[in-house]
Amino acid sequence: MSESVPDVTPVNPRSPRDGKQPQPGRILFFDTTLRDGEQSPGCVMYGPEKLRMAHQIAALGVDILEAGFAIASEGDAESIRNIAREVGSSANAPVIASLARAKREDIEAAARSTEPAARPRIHTFLSTSDLHLAAKLKITRAQALDQIAEMVALARTYCGDVEFSPEDATRTDPDFLVRVCEVAIQAGATTLNLPDTVGYCLPQDYAGMFRMVRERVPGIENIVLSAHCHDDLGLAVANSIASIQAGVRQVECAVNGIGERAGNASLEELAAIFVTRRDQFPFRHNIVMNQLYPTSQMLATCISFGAAPNKAIVGANAFAHAAGIHQHGVIANPLTYEIMTPESVGVPHNSLVLGKHSGRRALEHRLIELGHRLSHAELDAVYHRFTELADRKKTIYDQDLIRLLKPEPKVSALA
Ligand code: MN
Numbered sequence: 001m002s003e004s005v006p007d008v009t010p011v012n013p014r015s016p017r018d019g020k021q022p023q024p025g026r027i028l029f030f031d032t033t034l035r036d037g038e039q040s041p042g043c044v045m046y047g048p049e050k051l052r053m054a055h056q057i058a059a060l061g062v063d064i065l066e067a068g069f070a071i072a073s074e075g076d077a078e079s080i081r082n083i084a085r086e087v088g089s090s091a092n093a094p095v096i097a098s099l100a101r102a103k104r105e106d107i108e109a110a111a112r113s114t115e116p117a118a119r120p121r122i123h124t125f126l127s128t129s130d131l132h133l134a135a136k137l138k139i140t141r142a143q144a145l146d147q148i149a150e151m152v153a154l155a156r157t158y159c160g161d162v163e164f165s166p167e168d169a170t171r172t173d174p175d176f177l178v179r180v181c182e183v184a185i186q187a188g189a190t191t192l193n194l195p196d197t198v199g200y201c202l203p204q205d206y207a208g209m210f211r212m213v214r215e216r217v218p219g220i221e222n223i224v225l226s227a228h229c230h231d232d233l234g235l236a237v238a239n240s241i242a243s244i245q246a247g248v249r250q251v252e253c254a255v256n257g258i259g260e261r262a263g264n265a266s267l268e269e270l271a272a273i274f275v276t277r278r279d280q281f282p283f284r285h286n287i288v289m290n291q292l293y294p295t296s297q298m299l300a301t302c303i304s305f306g307a308a309p310n311k312a313i314v315g316a317n318a319f320a321h322a323a324g325i326h327q328h329g330v331i332a333n334p335l336t337y338e339i340m341t342p343e344s345v346g347v348p349h350n351s352l353v354l355g356k357h358s359g360r361r362a363l364e365h366r367l368i369e370l371g372h373r374l375s376h377a378e379l380d381a382v383y384h385r386f387t388e389l390a391d392r393k394k395t396i397y398d399q400d401l402i403r404l405l406k407p408e409p410k411v412s413a414l415a
Contacts, residue, residue: 355394
């Protein structure tokens with residue numbers, strides 16, 4: 001990373017009360033691939049895979065890496081600790097965060113597991129919508145405020161960097177949400193994340209909520225405001241960028257948009273928006289753009305699915321021009337139908353078409369472009385599977401190669 005992130009990044013240099021947009025500054029990328037992403041069906045990862053992904057996500061340039069939910073299991077706590085030690089211990093490494101409910105044992109587990117990191121963060125949360133308070137937590141609003149004050153303050157005794165999230169913020173009574181934000185800031189929260197937990201918001205609603213808290217909460221100009229959006233209505237990225245226009249400076253997101261239910265905001269889409277539409281989003285950020293595709297491909301090898309072919313930025317068809325008119329235009333001038341180049345987001349240029357006539361070197365070259373450097377023996381094994389597949393399939397796509405990295409399950413094991 002080119003610069004370090006202070007515990008509290010100066011944001012919103014103008015007073016929120018002067019009615020103007022915040023000045024351009026820095027957008028912090030908070031990656032939750034290994035926490036919210038990992039807790040969705042088909043996305044379970046074990047220690048070594050998480051560590052491998054964490055190295056890659058750090059290389060991608062994220063500012064904060066949420067490594068897991070320490071209290072959830074011994075395995076989770078151990079894996080956060082390994083990531084904190086092996087990925088997060090250098091001075092320019094990302095902040096390493098653990099999620100924690102607003103409970104003493106959770107916060108203590110989060111503090112223990114992130115302790116080896118140079119810059120640890122405790123991310124604690126409590127539901128604040130009346131629905132969640134009554135149906136899930138069975139506590140009153142007053143009890144919730146007390147719990148927030150006590151647990152955020154406890155977290156601050158372990159860590160100078162504390163993020164608080166009022167879960168289901170977008171369905172929380174606005175007046176109560178203002179109180180919640182005040183209490184969390186007074187107790188020492190340095191980042192305030194207002195999640196659209198159920199993916200219900202429209203962009204203007206989500207932006208309006210942030211404008212409202214910036215207008216009404218004293219001291220909010222001294223903390224980082226954060227967005228956390230879910231894609232239940234396909235609006236996670238739209239809501240995230242609307243919130244940035246309302247003063248948010250941290251976006252929570254995941255590689256390939258994985259996450260609970262329909263997923264979180266997609267990291268690669270947000271990064272590509274900030275680069276391609278700099279005219280509207282003149283912010284600095286640390287994402288290494290040509291690592292987007294290799295990161296997406298690596299995640300596909302760690303979980304049970306890859307990006308859909310029509311997924312923006314990293315899908316197999318994201319830069320494929322099939323229609324004759326489009327092909328003609330792109331050959332004449334790529335700008336006719338491309339708003340960014342495949343190379344800019346790390347998609348290998350397709351100078352090599354892999355098929356049954358391809359050799360070991362061509363296969364090795366493409367695998368390296370995809371971020372996989374194999375040993376001699378591994379390459380032999382993958383090449384053998386490659387030639388078998390090439391006998392059955394005319395063109396071998398990148399996703400086929402990724403699948404070849406994992407041996408197919410033995411049929412006998414299924415019988
Ligand atoms: Mn979430």
